[in-house]
Amino acid sequence: MAATRNRKRSAPEQDDATTGGVKKRLRLGSIYDYRKLTVLGEGRDGVVFKAEHLRTGDMVAIKWVRAAADQRAFIREVGCLAACRGHRNIVVVRDVVEDASTGDMFIVTDFVGGRTLRLDLWMAHPDPEERARSVMRDLVAAAGALHAAGVMHRDIKPDNVLVANGGGLKLCDFGSATPVKPPGKPYEESRVGTLLYTSPEQLADSEFYDPAVDMWALGCIMAEILTGGPLFDDSSEERMLKEMADMRHRLESTGTCKLFDELPELSAAGREVLAGMLAFNPDERMTAAEALDHRWFTGKPERRS
Numbered sequence: 001m002a003a004t005r006n007r008k009r010s011a012p013e014q015d016d017a018t019t020g021g022v023k024k025r026l027r028l029g030s031i032y033d034y035r036k037l038t039v040l041g042e043g044r045d046g047v048v049f050k051a052e053h054l055r056t057g058d059m060v061a062i063k064w065v066r067a068a069a070d071q072r073a074f075i076r077e078v079g080c081l082a083a084c085r086g087h088r089n090i091v092v093v094r095d096v097v098e099d100a101s102t103g104d105m106f107i108v109t110d111f112v113g114g115r116t117l118r119l120d121l122w123m124a125h126p127d128p129e130e131r132a133r134s135v136m137r138d139l140v141a142a143a144g145a146l147h148a149a150g151v152m153h154r155d156i157k158p159d160n161v162l163v164a165n166g167g168g169l170k171l172c173d174f175g176s177a178t179p180v181k182p183p184g185k186p187y188e189e190s191r192v193g194t195l196l197y198t199s200p201e202q203l204a205d206s207e208f209y210d211p212a213v214d215m216w217a218l219g220c221i222m223a224e225i226l227t228g229g230p231l232f233d234d235s236s237e238e239r240m241l242k243e244m245a246d247m248r249h250r251l252e253s254t255g256t257c258k259l260f261d262e263l264p265e266l267s268a269a270g271r272e273v274l275a276g277m278l279a280f281n282p283d284e285r286m287t288a289a290e291a292l293d294h295r296w297f298t299g300k301p302e303r304r305s
Contacts, residue, residue, distance in 0.1 A: 030100065031106050036051050037051055080179065081177075083150065084146055092110045117169060128265075131225060135221070155197075188207070
């Protein structure tokens, strides 16, 4: 299950190699300013390890990108992180360094903790809706900051959300992120990121999409928290498309679907947010700003009969 859940597709090269004021020619510091401690994780884009800054003693997380990797993609990732710098629900990029002897490059961020939301996702909670509200408030806020900065993450999933030691969540791994293009300009590839959280328009091979793809991923995470399992079976893209089609048909014909049938205790406000983020038409999908302004986040929890 874990192996299929986290299947990830590479982001292609983009024409936009910079964003957030980061220039294509980077003047890099040295990786030898840091002491490697432990490996935190490993993915398609590189290894992430915990390290200590030798001069200050600060604990950091460092993503190691080998010299053979696409440098333009590396610069794009750094630029997207820099564009969102300072938001409490997004990891902070602190430095960009290199190993001059090998050409390997490294992205240095704050060390948040060694745990991802994936490990916490299906833990029992006395009030699943309140748990979902708490998690989604942080994640929607992060998405809102991204989109306001002109960035799409394109791989929002529990594995890319860090649980801070002091509480709160931080979105990380911007390897699939990209600057948002003007309306009508296509992206080089439609299916970027992880299959289970891929939007209907991307699965339909549309290269014309927008930040609504991140909101679909957030809707999938919200459903996962509430039901205790993934929204779709990602054993194949064909199977996911069929399940999406069945879900859409039931929603349009009866106003409900299997997902909502499994959530009889979910409040009306919670249903509105979940349905808004999982709208099949991206033009009708709830934006991050709209979600944060919704009564499910701003009002007091509704009493259930």
